[in-house]
Amino acid sequence: xxxSRSPIFNAYKWSDAQRDQMDRxxxxxxxxxxxxxxxxxxxxxLVRILQMPxxxxxxPKPTNMYAAEYDEYLESVIAHPQMLELAGNVxxxxxxxxxxxxxxxxxxxxxxxxxxxxxxxxxPELGFVRIFFYVNGFEPDDxxxxxxxxxxxxxxxxxxxxxxxxxxxxxxxxxxxxxxxGEPMEVENLTAPPGTVALMWTHALHAVTPRKTGSDSRWxxxxxxxxxxxxxxxxxxxxxxxxxxxxxxxxxxxxx
Numbered sequence: 001x002x003x004s005r006s007p008i009f010n011a012y013k014w015s016d017a018q019r020d021q022m023d024r025x026x027x028x029x030x031x032x033x034x035x036x037x038x039x040x041x042x043x044x045x046l047v048r049i050l051q052m053p054x055x056x057x058x059x060p061k062p063t064n065m066y067a068a069e070y071d072e073y074l075e076s077v078i079a080h081p082q083m084l085e086l087a088g089n090v091x092x093x094x095x096x097x098x099x100x101x102x103x104x105x106x107x108x109x110x111x112x113x114x115x116x117x118x119x120x121x122x123x124p125e126l127g128f129v130r131i132f133f134y135v136n137g138f139e140p141d142d143x144x145x146x147x148x149x150x151x152x153x154x155x156x157x158x159x160x161x162x163x164x165x166x167x168x169x170x171x172x173x174x175x176x177x178x179x180x181x182g183e184p185m186e187v188e189n190l191t192a193p194p195g196t197v198a199l200m201w202t203h204a205l206h207a208v209t210p211r212k213t214g215s216d217s218r219w220x221x222x223x224x225x226x227x228x229x230x231x232x233x234x235x236x237x238x239x240x241x242x243x244x245x246x247x248x249x250x251x252x253x254x255x256x
Contacts, residue, residue: 006037007035007038007082008034008035008038008077008080008082008083009033009034009035009038009082009086009197010032010033010034010035010195012030012033014086014089019089019090022090022199022201024149024150024180024181025147025149025150025188026147026148026149026150026151026152026153026200026201026203026204027147027149027190027198027199027200027201027204027206028198028199029190029192029196029197029198029199030196030197030198030199031192031193031195031196032193032194032195032196033195033196033197034133034135034194034195034196034197035195036195038195039135039136039194039195041073042073042074042133042135042219042221043135043136043219044073045067045071045073045074045221046067046102046104046135046219046220046221047219048070048071049063049064049067049070049071049074049102049104050102050104050217052070061238063102064101064102064103064104065099065101065236066099066100066236066237066238066241067100067101067102067221068100068223069238069241074100074221075100077100077223078097078100078223078249078252079097079248079249079252083131083223086131086197086199087129087131087223087225090127090129090199091127091129091225091226091227092227094227094228095225095226095227095228095252096225096226096227096228096251096252096253096254096255096256097223097224097225097237097249097252097253098128098224098225098226098232098234098235098236098237099222099223099224099234099235099236099237100221100222100223100224100236101221101222101224101236102220102221103132103218103220103221103222104217104218104219104220105143105208105211105217105218105220106211106216106217106218107211107212107213107214107215107216107217108210108211108212108213108214109143109210109211109218110163110210111143111163111207111208111209111210111211112163112207112208113160113161113162113163113168113207114159114160114161114162114163114165114167114168114171114205114206114207115159115160115161115205115206115207116151116156116157116158116159116202116203116204116205116206117130117157117202117203117234118155118157118158118202118203118233119202119203119226119230119232119234120227120229120230121155121157123229123230124155125227125229126226126227126229126230127201127226127227128201128202128224128225128226128227128232128234129199129200129201129202129224129225129226130199130200130202130222130223130224131197131198131199131222131223131224131225132145132197132198132199132200132220132221132222133197133220133221133222133223134192134194134195134196134197134198134218134219134220135194135195135219135220135221136194136216136218136219137192137193137194137195137196137218138191138192138218139191140189140190140191140209141189141209141212142209142210142211142212142215142218143208143209143210143211143212143215143218144189144190144191144192144208144209145190145192145198145206145207145208146187146188146189146190146206146207146208146209147187147188147190147200147204147205147206147207148168148172148185148186148187148188148204148205148206149178149185149186149188150178150179150180150181150185151172151185151203151204151205152201152202152203152204152205153178153179153180153203154175154179154203155203156172156203156205157203159171159172159205161207163207163208163209163210165187168187168205168207172205189209202224202226202234228254228255228256229256231255232255235255237253241253242254
């Protein structure tokens with residue numbers, strides 16, 4: 001279990017310029033934000049999740065989709081003061097924990113096709129942010145995250161395509177101008193050294209490149225937080241976990 005006094009993040013500053021970048025691009029990356037201790041603990045936790053008997057992941061609580069419910073360290077990160085501060089920089093004080101999903105990609109993994117997520121399409125005041133911990137990082141062509149800056153401002157849901165950029169643009173359609181800058185929207189291939197933390201608005205169009213055969217596993221876990229106000233189709237909190245955490249986390253685990 002993580003002691004709330006033990007830092008998970010190295011020193012950083014959240015400025016108005018960074019908030020503007022997050023809102024303009026739909027994502028922001030903090031290279032090397034995770035402390036060495038946190039990187040080590042997260043790796044141990046994700047190895048445990050990966051090695052759990054397959055039968056544990058076939059029921060209503062698959063291990064990867066409810067990762068924090070299977071590991072004390074991952075659970076303790078949910079309400080760590082630094083984690084809530086980071087999420088609060090984006091969402092404000094009124095927020096809810098939504099899910100914790102392990103995104104482990106071993107060598108040879110096919111990656112993830114282009115897609116978007118949704119929340120509060122008719123209520124733009126409701127935010128939903130995903131916070132990715134890239135424990136051992138990635139290169140753009142080796143399990144790398146790529147995104148389209150400005151795509152989140154369209155608040156489109158249900159976009160699905162292969163990892164191929166041309167197929168993505170065909171699925172996206174003809175609106176390819178950044179709503180704020182007026183510039184053509186383009187794919188950004190991100191790079192993440194070990195210990196990187198990335199934040200992304202839920203409506204952002206993004207994909208993951210295949211992990212090269214022979215590469216080691218890309219250790220990654222994503223935590224999601226949102227403003228309450230609507231039901232969340234992404235929410236991964238079992239009833240027993242919610243009841244267990246009610247006394248310690250208060251309304252952080254509630255739906256609304």
